[in-house]
Amino acid sequence: MKLTLCIEIGLLSHAVAQANFPVALNSTFGTAGSRNVRIDTGTYGPPVEEYHYFYDQWPIGLAVSKEGRVFTCYTRGTYAYTLGEVISETAEAAYPSLELNTPPRGLSNVSNGITFGSNDESHFISVQALYVTPDDTLWVLDTGRPTITQEEKISMPYAAPGGPKLVAINLTTNSINKTYTLPPTVHYPDSYMNDLRFDLRPNVTESGGGIAYIVDSSNEGRTGFIMIDLATGESWRQLNQHPSTQAISEDVPSYNGIPFYLRQQGHPLGFQEEGLDGAELDQYGETRYLRANPNSDPLANKNAFDKVRNLGQRGGNANGFTGDSLGNVYMLMPEHNAIFIYKYARIVQG
Template sequence: MALDRRHLIAHGLTAAAALGLTRHAEAAPTAEATPPAGARSATSRPAGPMELALLANAPSTPTGLAISRTGRVFVMMPRFDATVPITVGEVAPDGTVRPYPSEAMNRPDPKSPQASLLHVPNGVIDRDDTLWLLDAGLPEGKGPPVPGGAKLVQVDLAENRIRRVVPLEAGVTPSSSLNDLRVDIREGRALAYVTDQGQGEEGAILAVDLDSGRVVRRLQGHASTKSQKNLVKFVEHRPVVLRLEGGPEKPVQGGANGIALSPDGRRLYYAPLIGRRLYAVDTASLLDPDATDAEVAAGVEDLGEKGMTGGLTTDSQDRVYLTLQEQNAVGRRHPDGRIEVIASDERLIWADTFWITPDRWLYVSAAQVNRRPEYNGGRDLQQPPYAILRVRIDADPAG
């Protein structure tokens, strides 16, 4: 079912006009250029501005984004600290963000960790138009996850009720910070993959068999899931470093962060938050009970430079989309390794999560994470409402 674009665009443009934001005409796609032999990057279309799809008046930083086939828009707001009022919301046509699936579910209760949402950085909608939420179990944004709090929550969108909770306790450590999720449900399999960016240098990937509930932690300590040393991310012309009020500046760390699946579900793409390289691993090896950690690690592919990114996604042509946070831009990596920049927009401040709709729009959230108080000496420089932008692409979603 095609997305009801009127639901998103009409109200987004009204709000944009009120704030003095200008809607830009969609850039007309051009034929893709053939790169010279040996070239590994190419820009084959103008990297023009994006369309403003919606302005979300979220009460906190909306890193996550998911859009149902009927056009319902959901944002996820991780609890960077205990003051965040809700961690999952549905965006109304006027930009209002309402607690989802209920206000009660959004009240963190460490004593009932399976019955409340503690810290949700991301969520996805599967082929059956069911919402899956990733809860990292961190009601204060840091410290050890609440026992039993790390979980996947399946939500029935038709009835707005919790259908199932899948514990992730077996895959987390005291320093875990689960970040992103992909769900692969098709005939013969029901699987999920989660990145753990950690609260220091170490990250990992969790693989989940949704039928049995088995959770396996893989690639901890591997270079591909670690926060890379001596790197600084620049957003809006400033280095992103921890600037706590009254304290010294500290480098930002973040291991495995963005994640994406190939169209056939056989390959997992991922990258650290602080890192410039893209990696891939065979998904079958992650849940293979006979595969050792060393064997899984031996199968990791380094796919090369891709810039500083947050979220990733793929389309039906197995092209990986890149949130180029330092350039306020969207990149696209082809299977042969070529990278092109397909859109750039000054409103795309800390590009975070992608979503591709059946009518071939690529949406991305502008989360403004770099404007948060912890990066600005205690000053909150975020400016709600938060933009959700989009650009036309020439392919279907991967799944």
């Protein structure tokens, strides 16, 4: 299986700094210090370009179209919208419209005394990731699991069928082309869709429509990959709870040398529990072991498990990464205030 896995990332985005650690809104400093972020001296690599400033909503993902349009997404809490487009150096607007970002019945529903995320298939609930394919389609990954506040406690309700979805938007018409929802046998109530990649080659499925690979980083341990046949809409899971997709027990990330823990009122210090956070296809797209549907191939799960290989350590906790046609994988490394580049050397077997 030629699939680069990024395991145990996204740690800093869900963590809280230890008490009394000074945190500034502007995370860059003119001089380095024991409690300051390292500065870019400009002695290596191209200069940094400041393109956009976020003031009202903090983004979780972005994507850029062929024409240079920039789209951003925000995991939903009290934000007015969860999918936006950059319209100036300091502002974004709801995309494609505020209406599509506003489920009429709200972001969550209560059933038998239990709160679930909205089951609205036609509106965006809480978008985690974006991706633009070569045909200039914007793909939107909606977890269906917003952050809510009940009795002064912040929580994330379980997903309800219909809420978690993959949406394709035509950037020429700014309209939705297609929406893919997932059955409860594929997307569990505790699933959390974190990232996505595509293989659009016509020969990867019998339908010829290509396939979407979605990461499930469930913080309750039911991690794995979700695959969708883009022509038929059929979906399935692979590598369920494989060790490579699981959280590392009692892992403590740090930022500038300061350890980060999960903090909840009335609870002891906790640890990050989400597992697999992202994925990147290699330039050869050899993912046939994930493409096999366990519903039609009884050996699919075993073959996928057997083909996982450990490609080594990254040198820190990464948060977001992508690849290029040369086989490089670029990893954002918050712990180092840097971008790491991993060079994948293809191993030819046979």
